Amino acid sequence: MKSGFVNIFGKPNAGKSTLLNALLGEKLAIVSSKVQTTRNRIKGFLTETDKYQIIFSDTPGIIEPKYKLHEKMMASVKNALEDADIALLIVDVKDNLQENNELFQSLRLKVPCIVVINKIDKVSAEQVLAANNFFLKQEYCHSVIDISALENDNLKELVRKIVELLPNGAPFYSEDDLTDLPTKFFVGEMIREKIYELFGDEIPYHTAIIVNEFKEKDTLTKIQADIIVQRETQKGILLGGKGAMIKKMGTLARVDIEKFLDRKVFLQLYIKVRPKWRDNEFQLKEYGYK
Numbered sequence: 001m002k003s004g005f006v007n008i009f010g011k012p013n014a015g016k017s018t019l020l021n022a023l024l025g026e027k028l029a030i031v032s033s034k035v036q037t038t039r040n041r042i043k044g045f046l047t048e049t050d051k052y053q054i055i056f057s058d059t060p061g062i063i064e065p066k067y068k069l070h071e072k073m074m075a076s077v078k079n080a081l082e083d084a085d086i087a088l089l090i091v092d093v094k095d096n097l098q099e100n101n102e103l104f105q106s107l108r109l110k111v112p113c114i115v116v117i118n119k120i121d122k123v124s125a126e127q128v129l130a131a132n133n134f135f136l137k138q139e140y141c142h143s144v145i146d147i148s149a150l151e152n153d154n155l156k157e158l159v160r161k162i163v164e165l166l167p168n169g170a171p172f173y174s175e176d177d178l179t180d181l182p183t184k185f186f187v188g189e190m191i192r193e194k195i196y197e198l199f200g201d202e203i204p205y206h207t208a209i210i211v212n213e214f215k216e217k218d219t220l221t222k223i224q225a226d227i228i229v230q231r232e233t234q235k236g237i238l239l240g241g242k243g244a245m246i247k248k249m250g251t252l253a254r255v256d257i258e259k260f261l262d263r264k265v266f267l268q269l270y271i272k273v274r275p276k277w278r279d280n281e282f283q284l285k286e287y288g289y290k
Contacts, residue, residue: 002166004085012061019149030193041076053171069278220264
Protein backbone atom coordinates (compact mmCIF):
# COMPACT_ATOMS: atom_id res chain seq x y z
CA MET A 1 0.00 0.00 0.00
CA LYS A 2 1.21 3.50 -0.87
CA SER A 3 -0.09 6.71 0.60
CA GLY A 4 0.96 10.37 0.58
CA PHE A 5 0.26 14.05 0.07
CA VAL A 6 0.42 15.32 -3.51
CA ASN A 7 0.05 19.09 -3.52
CA ILE A 8 -0.64 21.26 -6.57
CA PHE A 9 1.15 24.60 -6.99
CA GLY A 10 1.18 27.22 -9.71
CA LYS A 11 0.22 30.67 -10.87
CA PRO A 12 -3.42 31.82 -10.86
CA ASN A 13 -5.45 30.31 -13.73
CA ALA A 14 -2.92 27.58 -14.52
CA GLY A 15 -5.69 25.00 -14.09
CA LYS A 16 -5.09 23.68 -10.56
CA SER A 17 -8.77 23.41 -9.59
CA THR A 18 -9.76 21.93 -12.95
CA LEU A 19 -7.02 19.32 -12.51
CA LEU A 20 -8.16 18.39 -8.98
CA ASN A 21 -11.75 17.96 -10.16
CA ALA A 22 -10.69 15.91 -13.17
CA LEU A 23 -8.45 13.59 -11.14
CA LEU A 24 -11.21 12.89 -8.60
CA GLY A 25 -14.09 12.77 -11.05
CA GLU A 26 -15.98 15.09 -8.70
CA LYS A 27 -16.34 18.86 -8.55
CA LEU A 28 -14.71 19.80 -5.23
CA ALA A 29 -13.07 23.06 -6.27
CA ILE A 30 -14.99 25.89 -7.93
CA VAL A 31 -13.64 27.04 -11.29
CA SER A 32 -13.61 30.47 -12.92
CA SER A 33 -11.68 32.30 -15.61
CA LYS A 34 -10.99 35.02 -13.02
CA VAL A 35 -7.81 34.87 -10.95
CA GLN A 36 -7.81 34.20 -7.19
CA THR A 37 -10.91 32.01 -7.38
CA THR A 38 -9.40 29.44 -4.97
CA ARG A 39 -8.96 30.94 -1.51
CA ASN A 40 -8.57 27.82 0.66
CA ARG A 41 -6.52 24.67 0.50
CA ILE A 42 -8.90 21.96 -0.70
CA LYS A 43 -8.00 18.30 -0.16
CA GLY A 44 -9.44 15.46 -2.20
CA PHE A 45 -8.68 11.75 -1.82
CA LEU A 46 -8.14 9.26 -4.63
CA THR A 47 -8.12 5.73 -3.21
CA GLU A 48 -7.57 2.42 -4.95
CA THR A 49 -8.28 -0.41 -2.49
CA ASP A 50 -5.12 -2.15 -1.21
CA LYS A 51 -3.00 -0.21 -3.71
CA TYR A 52 -2.78 3.51 -2.97
CA GLN A 53 -4.35 6.61 -1.45
CA ILE A 54 -3.38 9.93 -2.99
CA ILE A 55 -4.28 12.99 -0.91
CA PHE A 56 -4.40 15.81 -3.44
CA SER A 57 -4.39 19.45 -2.37
CA ASP A 58 -5.53 22.31 -4.57
CA THR A 59 -3.92 25.53 -3.38
CA PRO A 60 -4.54 29.22 -4.14
CA GLY A 61 -2.60 30.68 -7.06
CA ILE A 62 0.64 32.18 -5.79
CA ILE A 63 0.51 35.99 -5.62
CA GLU A 64 2.10 38.91 -3.76
CA PRO A 65 -0.26 39.62 -0.81
CA LYS A 66 -1.99 43.02 -0.80
CA TYR A 67 -4.20 42.55 2.26
CA LYS A 68 -4.83 40.04 5.06
CA LEU A 69 -7.09 37.79 3.00
CA HIS A 70 -4.19 37.32 0.55
CA GLU A 71 -1.89 36.59 3.51
CA LYS A 72 -4.25 33.84 4.68
CA MET A 73 -4.32 32.40 1.16
CA MET A 74 -0.52 32.35 0.94
CA ALA A 75 -0.30 30.80 4.43
CA SER A 76 -2.31 27.85 3.11
CA VAL A 77 0.21 27.53 0.25
CA LYS A 78 3.06 27.53 2.79
CA ASN A 79 1.38 24.74 4.77
CA ALA A 80 1.03 22.70 1.60
CA LEU A 81 4.71 23.22 0.80
CA GLU A 82 5.67 21.84 4.20
CA ASP A 83 3.69 18.57 4.15
CA ALA A 84 4.02 17.58 0.48
CA ASP A 85 5.41 14.16 -0.41
CA ILE A 86 5.18 15.03 -4.11
CA ALA A 87 4.63 18.41 -5.73
CA LEU A 88 2.72 18.95 -8.96
CA LEU A 89 4.00 22.19 -10.50
CA ILE A 90 1.33 23.11 -13.01
CA VAL A 91 1.94 25.54 -15.84
CA ASP A 92 -0.30 26.86 -18.60
CA VAL A 93 1.67 25.99 -21.75
CA LYS A 94 0.67 29.37 -23.24
CA ASP A 95 2.11 31.28 -20.26
CA ASN A 96 5.62 32.71 -19.86
CA LEU A 97 7.82 29.69 -19.08
CA GLN A 98 10.62 31.68 -17.45
CA GLU A 99 8.20 33.40 -15.06
CA ASN A 100 6.84 30.01 -14.04
CA ASN A 101 10.36 28.67 -13.66
CA GLU A 102 11.32 31.51 -11.32
CA LEU A 103 8.19 30.89 -9.26
CA PHE A 104 8.90 27.15 -8.97
CA GLN A 105 12.52 27.83 -8.00
CA SER A 106 11.36 30.18 -5.25
CA LEU A 107 9.32 27.39 -3.63
CA ARG A 108 12.57 25.58 -2.68
CA LEU A 109 10.87 22.20 -2.64
CA LYS A 110 12.88 19.20 -1.40
CA VAL A 111 10.44 16.53 -2.65
CA PRO A 112 10.00 15.02 -6.13
CA CYS A 113 8.45 17.63 -8.42
CA ILE A 114 6.42 16.69 -11.47
CA VAL A 115 6.01 19.62 -13.86
CA VAL A 116 2.51 19.37 -15.34
CA ILE A 117 2.23 21.12 -18.71
CA ASN A 118 -1.47 21.96 -18.97
CA LYS A 119 -3.79 23.05 -21.81
CA ILE A 120 -1.80 21.19 -24.48
CA ASP A 121 -4.97 21.00 -26.60
CA LYS A 122 -4.66 24.76 -27.20
CA VAL A 123 -1.19 24.83 -28.84
CA SER A 124 0.99 23.08 -31.40
CA ALA A 125 3.04 19.95 -30.71
CA GLU A 126 6.18 22.05 -31.25
CA GLN A 127 5.17 24.43 -28.46
CA VAL A 128 4.52 21.51 -26.08
CA LEU A 129 7.91 19.99 -26.92
CA ALA A 130 9.65 23.33 -26.28
CA ALA A 131 8.01 23.56 -22.84
CA ASN A 132 9.10 19.99 -22.05
CA ASN A 133 12.71 20.69 -23.03
CA PHE A 134 12.73 23.90 -21.00
CA PHE A 135 11.55 22.33 -17.72
CA LEU A 136 13.52 19.09 -18.04
CA LYS A 137 16.68 21.21 -17.73
CA GLN A 138 15.64 22.57 -14.31
CA GLU A 139 17.15 21.04 -11.17
CA TYR A 140 13.83 20.78 -9.29
CA CYS A 141 12.15 18.87 -12.13
CA HIS A 142 11.90 15.11 -11.58
CA SER A 143 9.74 14.57 -14.69
CA VAL A 144 7.31 16.31 -17.05
CA ILE A 145 3.77 15.24 -17.93
CA ASP A 146 1.71 16.88 -20.70
CA ILE A 147 -2.04 17.08 -20.03
CA SER A 148 -5.28 18.81 -20.77
CA ALA A 149 -7.15 18.85 -17.45
CA LEU A 150 -10.28 20.17 -19.15
CA GLU A 151 -10.27 17.36 -21.73
CA ASN A 152 -9.13 14.64 -19.27
CA ASP A 153 -6.16 14.03 -21.55
CA ASN A 154 -3.25 11.94 -20.17
CA LEU A 155 -4.49 11.98 -16.54
CA LYS A 156 -4.08 8.21 -16.16
CA GLU A 157 -0.39 8.58 -17.01
CA LEU A 158 -0.10 11.37 -14.42
CA VAL A 159 -1.66 9.15 -11.73
CA ARG A 160 0.65 6.28 -12.71
CA LYS A 161 3.70 8.53 -12.31
CA ILE A 162 2.44 9.80 -8.93
CA VAL A 163 1.87 6.27 -7.60
CA GLU A 164 5.37 5.35 -8.71
CA LEU A 165 6.78 8.11 -6.48
CA LEU A 166 4.43 7.72 -3.48
CA PRO A 167 5.96 6.53 -0.20
CA ASN A 168 4.83 3.21 1.27
CA GLY A 169 2.29 3.54 4.05
CA ALA A 170 -1.22 2.92 5.29
CA PRO A 171 -4.05 5.22 4.15
CA PHE A 172 -4.66 8.36 6.18
CA TYR A 173 -8.42 8.42 5.55
CA SER A 174 -11.28 5.98 5.14
CA GLU A 175 -11.71 4.46 1.70
CA ASP A 176 -15.20 6.04 1.49
CA ASP A 177 -13.98 9.59 2.22
CA LEU A 178 -13.51 12.03 -0.64
CA THR A 179 -12.40 15.08 1.39
CA ASP A 180 -11.88 16.28 4.96
CA LEU A 181 -13.88 19.50 4.51
CA PRO A 182 -17.48 19.85 5.77
CA THR A 183 -20.46 19.99 3.40
CA LYS A 184 -21.17 23.59 4.48
CA PHE A 185 -17.82 24.65 3.00
CA PHE A 186 -18.75 23.36 -0.45
CA VAL A 187 -22.21 24.93 -0.26
CA GLY A 188 -20.58 28.31 0.40
CA GLU A 189 -18.17 27.79 -2.48
CA MET A 190 -20.98 27.00 -4.91
CA ILE A 191 -22.72 30.25 -4.00
CA ARG A 192 -19.45 32.16 -4.41
CA GLU A 193 -18.89 30.56 -7.80
CA LYS A 194 -22.13 32.09 -9.08
CA ILE A 195 -20.89 35.55 -8.09
CA TYR A 196 -17.77 34.95 -10.19
CA GLU A 197 -19.94 33.83 -13.12
CA LEU A 198 -22.50 36.63 -12.99
CA PHE A 199 -20.56 39.75 -12.03
CA GLY A 200 -17.63 41.80 -13.35
CA ASP A 201 -14.01 41.95 -12.40
CA GLU A 202 -14.30 43.83 -9.09
CA ILE A 203 -17.32 42.42 -7.26
CA PRO A 204 -16.17 38.77 -6.75
CA TYR A 205 -12.97 39.80 -4.96
CA HIS A 206 -14.92 41.87 -2.42
CA THR A 207 -17.33 39.09 -1.43
CA ALA A 208 -17.30 36.26 1.08
CA ILE A 209 -19.94 33.67 1.99
CA ILE A 210 -20.96 32.48 5.44
CA VAL A 211 -23.44 29.60 5.75
CA ASN A 212 -25.44 30.23 8.91
CA GLU A 213 -28.03 27.49 8.68
CA PHE A 214 -27.85 23.97 7.25
CA LYS A 215 -30.80 21.87 8.37
CA GLU A 216 -31.68 18.52 6.84
CA LYS A 217 -35.44 17.95 6.98
CA ASP A 218 -37.44 14.96 5.77
CA THR A 219 -38.09 16.28 2.26
CA LEU A 220 -35.36 18.89 1.75
CA THR A 221 -32.34 20.69 3.16
CA LYS A 222 -32.84 24.26 4.36
CA ILE A 223 -29.83 26.52 3.85
CA GLN A 224 -29.44 30.18 4.81
CA ALA A 225 -26.28 32.03 3.82
CA ASP A 226 -25.01 35.60 3.99
CA ILE A 227 -23.09 37.21 1.13
CA ILE A 228 -20.61 39.65 2.63
CA VAL A 229 -19.58 42.76 0.68
CA GLN A 230 -17.51 45.83 1.56
CA ARG A 231 -19.75 48.67 0.30
CA GLU A 232 -23.43 49.55 -0.07
CA THR A 233 -22.94 50.07 -3.81
CA GLN A 234 -21.76 46.45 -4.11
CA LYS A 235 -24.87 45.30 -2.23
CA GLY A 236 -27.02 47.17 -4.75
CA ILE A 237 -25.27 45.51 -7.68
CA LEU A 238 -25.69 42.03 -6.19
CA LEU A 239 -29.37 42.66 -5.47
CA GLY A 240 -30.10 44.03 -8.94
CA GLY A 241 -33.31 45.78 -9.97
CA LYS A 242 -36.22 44.50 -7.85
CA GLY A 243 -33.91 41.76 -6.51
CA ALA A 244 -33.46 40.16 -9.93
CA MET A 245 -29.75 39.38 -9.62
CA ILE A 246 -29.83 37.81 -6.17
CA LYS A 247 -32.79 35.72 -7.31
CA LYS A 248 -30.87 34.53 -10.37
CA MET A 249 -27.78 33.83 -8.27
CA GLY A 250 -29.82 31.82 -5.77
CA THR A 251 -31.54 29.79 -8.48
CA LEU A 252 -28.26 28.85 -10.16
CA ALA A 253 -26.56 28.03 -6.86
CA ARG A 254 -29.51 25.93 -5.70
CA VAL A 255 -29.32 23.76 -8.84
CA ASP A 256 -25.64 22.99 -8.17
CA ILE A 257 -26.19 22.40 -4.45
CA GLU A 258 -29.07 20.00 -5.12
CA LYS A 259 -26.89 18.05 -7.52
CA PHE A 260 -24.07 17.97 -4.93
CA LEU A 261 -26.35 16.87 -2.05
CA ASP A 262 -28.63 14.72 -4.24
CA ARG A 263 -31.75 16.16 -2.58
CA LYS A 264 -34.08 19.15 -2.74
CA VAL A 265 -32.79 22.42 -1.27
CA PHE A 266 -34.51 25.55 0.03
CA LEU A 267 -31.90 28.33 -0.22
CA GLN A 268 -32.16 31.79 1.37
CA LEU A 269 -29.53 34.44 0.60
CA TYR A 270 -29.01 37.76 2.37
CA ILE A 271 -26.44 40.45 1.60
CA LYS A 272 -24.58 42.20 4.43
CA VAL A 273 -22.11 45.07 4.27
CA ARG A 274 -18.91 44.68 6.30
CA PRO A 275 -16.44 47.48 5.42
CA LYS A 276 -12.83 46.37 4.93
CA TRP A 277 -13.55 42.76 5.92
CA ARG A 278 -10.56 41.55 3.87
CA ASP A 279 -8.22 43.24 6.36
CA ASN A 280 -10.14 42.38 9.53
CA GLU A 281 -8.60 39.42 11.39
CA PHE A 282 -11.75 38.61 13.39
CA GLN A 283 -14.04 38.70 10.37
CA LEU A 284 -11.65 36.64 8.24
CA LYS A 285 -11.75 33.86 10.86
CA GLU A 286 -15.54 34.11 11.04
CA TYR A 287 -15.75 33.64 7.26
CA GLY A 288 -13.49 30.58 7.34
CA TYR A 289 -10.09 32.08 6.46
CA LYS A 290 -7.96 30.87 9.36
